[in-house]
Amino acid sequence: MAVGGKMVGMPARAVPYLKVLVHLLCLVPFLGLLWMYKTGALANEPDPVNFLTHATGKWALWILLADLAITPVRRLSVKLAWMIRFRRMVGLYAFFYATLHLMIYVFLFSGYDVPTAIAGLRAGHLGEPFRQFKLVWPTMLGDLMKRRFIQVGLFAWVILLALAVTSPQRVLRAMGGKNWQRLHRLIYVAAAAACIHFWWLVKTGVLRPWKDTAVLTVLLLARVVYWLWKRRATAVQTAVATV
Amino acid sequence: MGAAAVASSLFPVKAHATPTKLATVTSPYKVNETMTPERIAQSYNNFYEFGNQKDEPARNAQKLRTRPWTVQVEGLVQKPQTLDIDTIMKYRPIEDRTYRFRCVEAWSMVIPWNGYPLAEFIKAMNPLPSAKFVQFLTLSDSKQMPELSGAGYTQYSEGLRMDEAMNPLTLLTFGSYGETLANQQGAPIRVIVPWKYGFKSAKSIVKIRFVDKKPRTTWNDLNADEYGFYSNVNPTVDHPRWTQAHERRLDGTGGIFPKTIPTLPFNGYANEVAGMYQGMDLRKYY
Numbered sequence: 001m002a003v004g005g006k007m008v009g010m011p012a013r014a015v016p017y018l019k020v021l022v023h024l025l026c027l028v029p030f031l032g033l034l035w036m037y038k039t040g041a042l043a044n045e046p047d048p049v050n051f052l053t054h055a056t057g058k059w060a061l062w063i064l065l066a067d068l069a070i071t072p073v074r075r076l077s078v079k080l081a082w083m084i085r086f087r088r089m090v091g092l093y094a095f096f097y098a099t100l101h102l103m104i105y106v107f108l109f110s111g112y113d114v115p116t117a118i119a120g121l122r123a124g125h126l127g128e129p130f131r132q133f134k135l136v137w138p139t140m141l142g143d144l145m146k147r148r149f150i151q152v153g154l155f156a157w158v159i160l161l162a163l164a165v166t167s168p169q170r171v172l173r174a175m176g177g178k179n180w181q182r183l184h185r186l187i188y189v190a191a192a193a194a195c196i197h198f199w200w201l202v203k204t205g206v207l208r209p210w211k212d213t214a215v216l217t218v219l220l221l222a223r224v225v226y227w228l229w230k231r232r233a234t235a236v237q238t239a240v241a242t243v
Numbered sequence: 244m245g246a247a248a249v250a251s252s253l254f255p256v257k258a259h260a261t262p263t264k265l266a267t268v269t270s271p272y273k274v275n276e277t278m279t280p281e282r283i284a285q286s287y288n289n290f291y292e293f294g295n296q297k298d299e300p301a302r303n304a305q306k307l308r309t310r311p312w313t314v315q316v317e318g319l320v321q322k323p324q325t326l327d328i329d330t331i332m333k334y335r336p337i338e339d340r341t342y343r344f345r346c347v348e349a350w351s352m353v354i355p356w357n358g359y360p361l362a363e364f365i366k367a368m369n370p371l372p373s374a375k376f377v378q379f380l381t382l383s384d385s386k387q388m389p390e391l392s393g394a395g396y397t398q399y400s401e402g403l404r405m406d407e408a409m410n411p412l413t414l415l416t417f418g419s420y421g422e423t424l425a426n427q428q429g430a431p432i433r434v435i436v437p438w439k440y441g442f443k444s445a446k447s448i449v450k451i452r453f454v455d456k457k458p459r460t461t462w463n464d465l466n467a468d469e470y471g472f473y474s475n476v477n478p479t480v481d482h483p484r485w486t487q488a489h490e491r492r493l494d495g496t497g498g499i500f501p502k503t504i505p506t507l508p509f510n511g512y513a514n515e516v517a518g519m520y521q522g523m524d525l526r527k528y529y
Binding site: 037042043044046047048049050052108109111113114115139142143146147149200201203204205206207208 | 283286287295297350393394395396465466469481483484485486488489491493495497498499500501503
């Protein structure tokens with residue numbers, strides 16, 4: 001019931017509470033990692049860096065997929081129109097986890113010596129973190145030049161970065177709705193790139209990414225179906241109008 | 244509740260059902276580096292027949308029955324035969340050897356293994372002069388190996404050139420940390436080839452075959468670009484998906500930070516093994 005500008009299906013006053021809930025849900029994986037760090041469970045993992053890399057990568061992709069599910073689900077009923085208000089927020093969380101994933105690669109996976117960098121800082125050698133970075137930089141550059149799974153992963157992150165910085169209302173207004181929408185359609189490319197990143201990093205014969213890929217395929221197909229259905233509906237309407 | 248208690252309740256190691264203490268003798272092969280805790284060595288394994296995630300073998304390997312167990316010796320030998328595991332274990336004194344263990348995935352451990360040189364066993368089998376390679380076949384039984392169907396192969400196969408198999412470093416292995424191997428480590432019998440990437444060290448062996456041609460090996464079959472027949476640890480030959488120049492040493496000392504160390508040619512065993520590859524282009528024969 002869209003009466004007097006009220007939200008359909010969901011009382012407007014419920015939305016702030018729901019927002020808090022969605023924030024909390026999106027933070028659960030991060031808080032879980034913090035908890036593991038606090039209790040020592042993370043340090044007790046046989047290979048903590050590997051664990052962190054996989055955990056953050058997985059959550060970045062899952063939250064990105066959850067974000068892409070919002071629009072098709074919302075289209076199922078006019079009563080679900082309120083869901084659109086969560087799209088930006090969930091997308092920003094996907095960016096948050098993707099950034100954690102990247103930072104873990106840069107500062108832990110690469111071989112960057114965090115303890116030495118911190119010890120250097122404490123001893124007043126402000127250049128130490130930079131010096132440590134210079135030691136691992138060639139490895140990372142090599143990865144970037146040679147490894148396609150790194151390239152496609154970074155590509156996905158750069159897209160998410162562009163979407164994140166253009167996400168505020170002010171930017172939307174400055175850019176104009178059409179341009180903004182065109183740019184933000186790149187989220188499909190980012191999601192596809194993230195899935196390819198996953199496929200290219202697992203060993204031959206390991207089919208672990210298939211579930212994520214299936215979900216993404218369904219979410220993209222849902223859009224195609226909707227677009228076809230809408231085009232047909234418009235065509236029928238136009239036909240009716242001309243008659 | 245302490246951190247260790249939290250961790251052990253979160254990540255219980257179940258498959259280590261009945262470890263038996265082994266009577267061992269000392270050996271000069273001992274790496275003087277921090278040893279990987281048993282807990283880590285037995286909860287972070289690649290054994291795809293029990294699942295392709297690192298923690299799965301420890302959870303899924305309890306169905307593996309390690310007794311009765313026989314090893315079939317066949318191919319180019321004077322007398323093909325089937326040997327009982329307990330007979331094999333008693334053939335020579337079991338040594339304590341601490342080796343570096345370098346996985347192709349760029350992590351490494353330092354593990355005390357218990358076994359005797361494979362060379363001793365091979366000599367006892369009297370291979371024919373025509374035998375140029377040794378092939379090792381792993382158990383393939385979906386009743387005991389719940390993830391065998393998802394492993395990507397039907398029976399794990401590995402192989403060594405005869406001189407590699409006869410090298411004093413190559414260990415026919417029955418235990419680690421002074422006890423029989425945990426199932427997820429490849430109980431009851433495996434080989435350890437410390438200068439090669441870990442996947443060359445076949446686990447839960449049921450067949451040892453002497454052959455005249457290079458045998459097919461599982462990872463080489465699955466992806467020849469990434470996994471060569473030799474697969475000697477080599478910091479100058481990258482894996483297509485990552486560098487092999489350094490490795491994360493998993494010894495439980497780094498907290499959440501990785502202990503990243505340079506990878507050594509032949510995993511630090513160049514003195515003992517480099518001679519076998521003289522004149523070979525190790526970039527070609529990776």
